Amino acid sequence: MSNSEHTTRQPFQPDQFWRFCLQHYSLGGVSQACLQLQDDFRGNVNLALLLLWLDSQQYPLSETEIRQLDKALAASDSQLKAYRQLRRALKPQLDQPGYQQMLDFELLLEQSQQQDLIRCLNHQAQQARAALPPPADNLAQYCQHLNAANLTAAIRG
Numbered sequence: 001m002s003n004s005e006h007t008t009r010q011p012f013q014p015d016q017f018w019r020f021c022l023q024h025y026s027l028g029g030v031s032q033a034c035l036q037l038q039d040d041f042r043g044n045v046n047l048a049l050l051l052l053w054l055d056s057q058q059y060p061l062s063e064t065e066i067r068q069l070d071k072a073l074a075a076s077d078s079q080l081k082a083y084r085q086l087r088r089a090l091k092p093q094l095d096q097p098g099y100q101q102m103l104d105f106e107l108l109l110e111q112s113q114q115q116d117l118i119r120c121l122n123h124q125a126q127q128a129r130a131a132l133p134p135p136a137d138n139l140a141q142y143c144q145h146l147n148a149a150n151l152t153a154a155i156r157g
Contacts, residue, residue: 036151
């Protein structure tokens with residue numbers, strides 16, 4: 001995709017990304033690989049899935065753009081981690097409906113974080129692109145940054 005195509009492309013839609021995530025996360029082995037990326041490598045599952053989604057659309061990002069997306073998650077990621085820790089701590093004290101309610105709220109936080117990512121991505125798309133084309137394998141680049149390159153294929157499903 002040329003630099004001019006990046007700047008003229010229609011904005012990315014959060015609902016399309018959400019549907020992709022729900023479908024892809026349900027593939028065998030993907031959820032386990034994503035949780036390993038999150039728990040063992042401090043990776044962000046929403047960012048990894050966004051990068052995979054962009055790879056599937058042949059929409060390359062530069063390393064700088066990926067870092068900007070990662071940085072845009074600082075506040076929501078902190079909130080999600082704190083909530084996830086609370087949910088895990090309270091699990092033994094909750095009945096199934098109470099625990100499910102906590103899981104459902106965490107899913108809303110995840111969806112909100114995805115909207116943050118899409119906003120940042122759309123902002124990047126409006127900015128001028130560098131003269132050289134960036135690398136095309138966004139997910140592999142992110143996993144490599146986390147020293148989790150071995151999880152790239154598993155996250156792809």
